[in-house]
Amino acid sequence: MSEPIGHRRWAIAEGYIPRDDRATTRELASHEALCVLNAGEHVAHVSVTLFFTDAEPAGPYRFDVPARRTLHLRMNDFDPGRLPAGREYSSVIEASVPVVVQHTRLDSRLPGLALLSTMAFGMD
Amino acid sequence: MSEPIGHRRWAIAEGYIPRDDRATTRELASHEALCVLNAGEHVAHVSVTLFFTDAEPAGPYRFDVPARRTLHLRMNDFDPGRLPAGREYSSVIEASVPVVVQHTRLDSRLPGLALLSTMAFGMD
Amino acid sequence: MSEPIGHRRWAIAEGYIPRDDRATTRELASHEALCVLNAGEHVAHVSVTLFFTDAEPAGPYRFDVPARRTLHLRMNDFDPGRLPAGREYSSVIEASVPVVVQHTRLDSRLPGLALLSTMAFGMD
Amino acid sequence: MSEPIGHRRWAIAEGYIPRDDRATTRELASHEALCVLNAGEHVAHVSVTLFFTDAEPAGPYRFDVPARRTLHLRMNDFDPGRLPAGREYSSVIEASVPVVVQHTRLDSRLPGLALLSTMAFGMD
Numbered sequence: 159m160s161e162p163i164g165h166r167r168w169a170i171a172e173g174y175i176p177r178d179d180r181a182t183t184r185e186l187a188s189h190e191a192l193c194v195l196n197a198g199e200h201v202a203h204v205s206v207t208l209f210f211t212d213a214e215p216a217g218p219y220r221f222d223v224p225a226r227r228t229l230h231l232r233m234n235d236f237d238p239g240r241l242p243a244g245r246e247y248s249s250v251i252e253a254s255v256p257v258v259v260q261h262t263r264l265d266s267r268l269p270g271l272a273l274l275s276t277m278a279f280g281m282d
Numbered sequence: 283m284s285e286p287i288g289h290r291r292w293a294i295a296e297g298y299i300p301r302d303d304r305a306t307t308r309e310l311a312s313h314e315a316l317c318v319l320n321a322g323e324h325v326a327h328v329s330v331t332l333f334f335t336d337a338e339p340a341g342p343y344r345f346d347v348p349a350r351r352t353l354h355l356r357m358n359d360f361d362p363g364r365l366p367a368g369r370e371y372s373s374v375i376e377a378s379v380p381v382v383v384q385h386t387r388l389d390s391r392l393p394g395l396a397l398l399s400t401m402a403f404g405m406d
Numbered sequence: 407m408s409e410p411i412g413h414r415r416w417a418i419a420e421g422y423i424p425r426d427d428r429a430t431t432r433e434l435a436s437h438e439a440l441c442v443l444n445a446g447e448h449v450a451h452v453s454v455t456l457f458f459t460d461a462e463p464a465g466p467y468r469f470d471v472p473a474r475r476t477l478h479l480r481m482n483d484f485d486p487g488r489l490p491a492g493r494e495y496s497s498v499i500e501a502s503v504p505v506v507v508q509h510t511r512l513d514s515r516l517p518g519l520a521l522l523s524t525m526a527f528g529m530d
Numbered sequence: 531m532s533e534p535i536g537h538r539r540w541a542i543a544e545g546y547i548p549r550d551d552r553a554t555t556r557e558l559a560s561h562e563a564l565c566v567l568n569a570g571e572h573v574a575h576v577s578v579t580l581f582f583t584d585a586e587p588a589g590p591y592r593f594d595v596p597a598r599r600t601l602h603l604r605m606n607d608f609d610p611g612r613l614p615a616g617r618e619y620s621s622v623i624e625a626s627v628p629v630v631v632q633h634t635r636l637d638s639r640l641p642g643l644a645l646l647s648t649m650a651f652g653m654d
Contacts, residue, residue: 163293163374163405169535171565171600171632172647186391193295195333195372209567209600228295228333228372248567248600250535258372258403260295263645267558270394270518270642273387275296276649277400279630281535287417287498287529310515317419319457319496352419352457352496382527384419394518394642397511399420401524411541411622411653434639441543443581443620476543476581476620506620506651508543518642521635523544525648
């Protein structure tokens with residue numbers, strides 16, 4: 159097979175975890191997800207740095223994505239002290255091998271659901 | 283005409299087919315769609331591999347997109363044994379000629395609809 | 407100023423105009439929009455080709471975007487004979503000068519609204 | 531560290547601030563957001579130009595994003611005289627150093643919420 163698909167650096171400019179949640183299940187609770195696909199043959203050592211409007215960046219937060227696996231992380235669980243609901247942020251994701259990164263929000267502040275998603279911006 | 287538009291490899295990091303569906307018609311049932319455009323003059327032999335958090339990849343699943351045609355596939359129908367609703371996944375799409383790939387979710391778990399969509403990440 | 411931002415070819419793999427509309431105003435009626443920005447100093451001669459699952463492509467449909475102008479087109483109005491609500495399609499957009507293309511759907515089939523949007527895939 | 535992630539020029543073809551707002555809080559009022567991440571070590575001097583269908587562009591509007599900071603701007607507050615709710619527009623963002631730009635709309639015209647988001651199109 160050829161070079162694994164992806165980049166070693168990705169950025170997401172948008173970031174906001176809604177508060178005032180109406181959901182009664184974890185599945186439907188407002189959250190933002192960071193999806194990281196490692197389609198290659200080697201483990202990806204990943205670090206995430208969070209950027210804010212009015213403070214120095216937080217992190218890097220480190221985790222691994224095994225070879226041929228995907229990981230869907232909830233930003234709500236990342237570091238609730240530094241990243242509470244209602245705080246505007248951005249993310250930079252760096253990996254030791256090429257990965258693919260996508261960002262999604264599920265918003266249940268009002269009755270019904272709203273969703274947004276975009277590929278992150280990748281660049282080696 | 284010039285080289286057909288697109289890439290031969292694409293990846294989608296997000297993937298989740300919602301369960302607990304309220305819809306009473308197929309059109310409005312929660313689903314994820316994989317849209318593949320082949321704007322060129324030759325048939326595209328396409329293979330899709332699914333990646334999971336906790337298991338080896340599934341596939342490749344193979345299908346053709348004829349020249350000058352588009353195909354909108356429902357991931358719900360792909361392989362319900364390996365890809366049931368509620369399982370987190372990612373996708374890699376490989377084609378024998380350049381194609382363009384987009385990913386969309388329609389979510390009707392709660393009253394009303396939610397939609398998300400993004401171009402996949404393409405790279406030869 | 408430098409080269410105008412954009413590409414001369416773009417593709418959108420997703421396309422579907424919802425039917426069964428509940429909206430009572432044009433603004434809130436289900437529709438798909440094609441947004442074309444011409445940030446440069448010369449008129450953009452634009453042509454759109456529509457691709458289907460089961461028929462030869464339709465078009466090209468031709469229009470101009472003046473220098474330093476944007477045009478937000480409703481696909482509903484494009485060619486209702488070939489592109490009715492409920493038909494799956496894809497689009498290729500070609501322009502005589504660099505432009506930027508984005509695709510958006512507003513869906514009001516059920517009470518409330520749903521939205522999706524993505525940059526198109528650009529490539530010269 | 532390597533070159534900061536991003537581009538010096540970005541474009542967003544879609545733009546529309548919904549009117550007829552039902553929200554009773556600023557957080558849930560219909561708006562469009564421009565998110566600009568400056569992950570580098572130098573302040574970003576940013577200028578935004580707005581493009582319309584039927585008038586010359588407005589701006590540039592200038593602001594700074596400090597080093598290692600993100601800024602989430604509401605387009606509603608940008609220039610309400612030239613950019614009122616209900617006017618179709620596009621945006622070009624230019625920065626003195628590489629930044630990453632994402633565009634998001636929250637729509638509360640009808641009961642419930644709708645969201646859309648996409649990375650802007652970047653190009654130096």
